[in-house]
Amino acid sequence: MTAVDVYIPGTSPLHRWDPRAKLMVGALYTASVLAIPVARSWVLFCFGALLVSAFGASRLPAGRVLMRLGPVAGLIGLAGLGMLFEGSPARFVSVSGKAALCAGCGVLMAATTQFGAMLAAMRSFRFPDILTAVSGLAHRHVFVALDEACRMMVAYRCRVPQASPLRRLRHTTRLALALCLRSAMRTERIERCLLVRGFDGVLRTLPLTAPTRADVVATAATAIVCGALLVVGYL
Amino acid sequence: MPGTTGTGPAVREVTVAASLAALGVVVPILFHMVGMGRYFLPMHLPVLAAGLLLRPRIAWTVGLVTPWLSSLLTGMPPMPMPVLMSIELVALVQTASLLSAAKAPVWVAVTAAVALRCAATFAVTTALATQLGIPEQAAGWASVASGAPGIALQIVSVPILLASFRRVSGRKPDTA
Numbered sequence: 001m002t003a004v005d006v007y008i009p010g011t012s013p014l015h016r017w018d019p020r021a022k023l024m025v026g027a028l029y030t031a032s033v034l035a036i037p038v039a040r041s042w043v044l045f046c047f048g049a050l051l052v053s054a055f056g057a058s059r060l061p062a063g064r065v066l067m068r069l070g071p072v073a074g075l076i077g078l079a080g081l082g083m084l085f086e087g088s089p090a091r092f093v094s095v096s097g098k099a100a101l102c103a104g105c106g107v108l109m110a111a112t113t114q115f116g117a118m119l120a121a122m123r124s125f126r127f128p129d130i131l132t133a134v135s136g137l138a139h140r141h142v143f144v145a146l147d148e149a150c151r152m153m154v155a156y157r158c159r160v161p162q163a164s165p166l167r168r169l170r171h172t173t174r175l176a177l178a179l180c181l182r183s184a185m186r187t188e189r190i191e192r193c194l195l196v197r198g199f200d201g202v203l204r205t206l207p208l209t210a211p212t213r214a215d216v217v218a219t220a221a222t223a224i225v226c227g228a229l230l231v232v233g234y235l
Numbered sequence: 236m237p238g239t240t241g242t243g244p245a246v247r248e249v250t251v252a253a254s255l256a257a258l259g260v261v262v263p264i265l266f267h268m269v270g271m272g273r274y275f276l277p278m279h280l281p282v283l284a285a286g287l288l289l290r291p292r293i294a295w296t297v298g299l300v301t302p303w304l305s306s307l308l309t310g311m312p313p314m315p316m317p318v319l320m321s322i323e324l325v326a327l328v329q330t331a332s333l334l335s336a337a338k339a340p341v342w343v344a345v346t347a348a349v350a351l352r353c354a355a356t357f358a359v360t361t362a363l364a365t366q367l368g369i370p371e372q373a374a375g376w377a378s379v380a381s382g383a384p385g386i387a388l389q390i391v392s393v394p395i396l397l398a399s400f401r402r403v404s405g406r407k408p409d410t411a
Contacts, residue, residue, distance in 0.1 A: 072313040102314035110307045134296040137253030145261040176262045183254045184403045191250045201245045
């Protein structure tokens with residue numbers, strides 16, 4: 001029904017790249033893309049080429065990546081169409097291009113980095129413990145809640161195959177409320193399990209290994225390319 | 236939300252926050268399955284509930300984590316929307332939490348939180364529109380107006396959800 005958790009195991013250089021470096025480069029890439037002025041939208045094609053080469057290096061199966069990007073691309077296209085009808089092709093290219101590149105960067109990061117590694121990277125960047133703990137536990141809880149939501153939706157569709165939009169809204173809201181209540185009841189059991197295991201509010205993660213020379217070189221090179229493209233965008 | 240164990244409320248609050256952040260990912264999927272995701276702001280429902288249930292020192296994490304987690308796991312909202320959404324959701328959850336801590340009535344906390352969230356949405360969208368070269372005022376008002384059905388849904392359903400949550404929390408824990 002829904003594609004969730006799209007980490008695709010692999011041994012490519014991008015999979016092996018230090019998660020701290022990936023987090024840093026991802027943030028830098030997104031910020032650089034968003035900062036490009038509308039008049040210099042052609043620079044976005046260079047950022048696009050960088051992203052495509054990263055996808056190539058990641059050796060991810062094209063089908064799965066396209067399946068993940070498909071719905072996002074549709075949404076971005078629809079949003080950008082407004083600009084086109086407004087009579088500004090440059091803005092259309094700028095808005096859709098920036099959104100597509102940022103979305104692509106997010107997909108690439110999620111596909112090549114395990115969530116645990118990302119949490120460890122967040123901890124090494126001194127993100128508050130409470131933030132990493134909530135993120136880690138929420139990530140585990142999503143799959144349980146989603147499984148329950150899918151079962152509820154299948155049962156609902158069997159019971160109510162046809163309904164007016166207003167009825168559907170009322171039913172969906174009730175389903176959502178029921179899901180929230182079931183989660184609340186489960187929360188108590190999760191709390192007790194965590195306490196039994198000695199959880200003290202800090203989510204422990206495996207320590208990350210020191211970045212290799214290749215990691216440092218790749219991070220520096222990507223940062224220099226992003227910076228250079230940003231400068232070109234403003235020249 | 237009071238803790239039920241000897242170690243105090245911290246673990247209870249972390250699990251409730253994590254559970255509501257997870258629901259912030261799953262409830263939009265539920266709404267999208269029936270084609271009603273865009274205008275009813277489903278991600279805001281659990282986040283607002285978190286604001287009413289948790290103390291301000293932890294409530295903000297739900298607003299910050301939910302859009303990023305959803306974007307990473309489901310691709311929705313697509314980047315860079317999580318940046319904007321995390322700002323508006325933190326505004327929503329913190330306002331609700333602060334007012335709730337100040338013992339304000341639920342409907343006051345919900346209405347004020349939604350109003351401040353709208354202001355944050357307007358400000359952030361206007362700022363982004365300037366960057367993207369889109370007419371600022373139009374983009375700001377459009378972003379607020381498009382969520383109007385969702386605002387009505389939040390004001391109606393969140394107090395009901397909160398009452399049910401409190402009823403469930405007050406119940407004797409089961410051993411399943």
